[in-house]
Amino acid sequence: MYRISELASLVGLSRTALLYYEKLNLIKGKRLENGYRVYSDRDVQQIRLIQQLQSGGLTLAECKSCLESKLDKSVLRLRYDELDNEIKRKQKSLALLACLLGDKTSKPWHETLAEIAPDAHIDWLKVQGFDEKQALRVKWLSKDMNEHDKYMQDFMSVFETLEFWGPNSEDDTTKAFNWLNLNPMRILEVGCGKGNSTIVIAKLSNAEIVATDNEKLALEQLEDKIKSHGLDNRITTECVSMTELNFAKGAFDVIWAEASAYVMGVENALSKWKPLLKDGGLLVFSDLAWLTDKPSKESINHWKSDYPDIQTIETRKLQIAKAGYQLEHTFTVSEQAWKNYYEPLEERLHKVAAMMKNSQAIADIQNEVNLYKSHLGEFGYQFFIAKKL
Numbered sequence: 001m002y003r004i005s006e007l008a009s010l011v012g013l014s015r016t017a018l019l020y021y022e023k024l025n026l027i028k029g030k031r032l033e034n035g036y037r038v039y040s041d042r043d044v045q046q047i048r049l050i051q052q053l054q055s056g057g058l059t060l061a062e063c064k065s066c067l068e069s070k071l072d073k074s075v076l077r078l079r080y081d082e083l084d085n086e087i088k089r090k091q092k093s094l095a096l097l098a099c100l101l102g103d104k105t106s107k108p109w110h111e112t113l114a115e116i117a118p119d120a121h122i123d124w125l126k127v128q129g130f131d132e133k134q135a136l137r138v139k140w141l142s143k144d145m146n147e148h149d150k151y152m153q154d155f156m157s158v159f160e161t162l163e164f165w166g167p168n169s170e171d172d173t174t175k176a177f178n179w180l181n182l183n184p185m186r187i188l189e190v191g192c193g194k195g196n197s198t199i200v201i202a203k204l205s206n207a208e209i210v211a212t213d214n215e216k217l218a219l220e221q222l223e224d225k226i227k228s229h230g231l232d233n234r235i236t237t238e239c240v241s242m243t244e245l246n247f248a249k250g251a252f253d254v255i256w257a258e259a260s261a262y263v264m265g266v267e268n269a270l271s272k273w274k275p276l277l278k279d280g281g282l283l284v285f286s287d288l289a290w291l292t293d294k295p296s297k298e299s300i301n302h303w304k305s306d307y308p309d310i311q312t313i314e315t316r317k318l319q320i321a322k323a324g325y326q327l328e329h330t331f332t333v334s335e336q337a338w339k340n341y342y343e344p345l346e347e348r349l350h351k352v353a354a355m356m357k358n359s360q361a362i363a364d365i366q367n368e369v370n371l372y373k374s375h376l377g378e379f380g381y382q383f384f385i386a387k388k389l
């Protein structure tokens, strides 16, 4: 037999708690002739049983009902679901901490943030020590700050020798140019890459062109092309981010951005670049869009992770109008433009894949090429020619 203080220290409860248990008839002390209350081994076991039930998340009242076989199963189901959710939340917290500590890939974390808090995500990456260029590349490419340098090294070793860094063709660029309905004097190109479009629009116009990109390697190759085409009196290059275009207000008749506005987000680009255009000036951009109402699961899952801001053409039209432009024309980029991009890319992948086994960058690029080959048509690049109002 145990006195209440002995029982309390045995089961790790306070005296008051035991008296409350007694009041609920969960344990039954015997009063001795000397007035002391004592408890049996049975009471100890009863309390241990209750403690087990409590560890399943039941309240004391629910434990009592359970012991009396009166507990509704729905209460147990509710507790089960609550606990299940809590465990999932905790597992997420654990995974997050592991990725912040660098023990695990941070891909799921970056994918979530890119979708729910894109601007705060970039700011946070900058605080972690990434400059803007690398922060945007974590967002769009590696999605993993812990493996970022290796990822970019592999990524660039695929792309640096390639001419096309996105779907692009002379015919599509020419078609878009022919919708301008003006003779531009000054054109700003944003995200020009190696300048496939730059040379085309230079030849179609008499304009002065400022071709900008934040990748030096691409601009160096464009400079060679400019010289070889004898266009150095009209085209200048500037290595600058599309988020920091410090040109005078109204400096350009046309802003040209093929497959690049996505980097800062189309809506952002529509508003931030607008002051650089003259009134009545034109913004020409191409962007990935849904071309069907019912895309396949594969396409949805892929772009949910790689380009969560992919929109239907109708949504982009609304955004263009909301930002104070009038849409002059829109058309879907040709299949040839895609082939120009992914056929040499696939060839290059075949060449380097054997030397770069287990590379996440190679696996991601290959997945993307596979998706183009199997599902192009559900999505595609769409050109928009929009006049500043």
Ligand SMILES: C[S@@+](CC[C@H](N)C(=O)[O-])C[C@H]1O[C@@H](n2cnc3c(N)ncnc32)[C@H](O)[C@@H]1O
Pocket (backbone or CB within 6 Å): 133, 136, 164, 165, 166, 167, 168, 190, 191, 192, 193, 194, 195, 196, 197, 212, 213, 214, 215, 218, 240, 241, 242, 243, 257, 258, 259, 260, 263
């Ligand atoms: C898909 S490529 C398109 C290149 C080219 N416009 C074409 O159609 O072939 C995107 C380009 O945007 C550039 N880019 C990425 N982030 C940028 C940034 N923050 N500022 C300027 N250019 C950027 C890349 O270096 C790349 O050249």
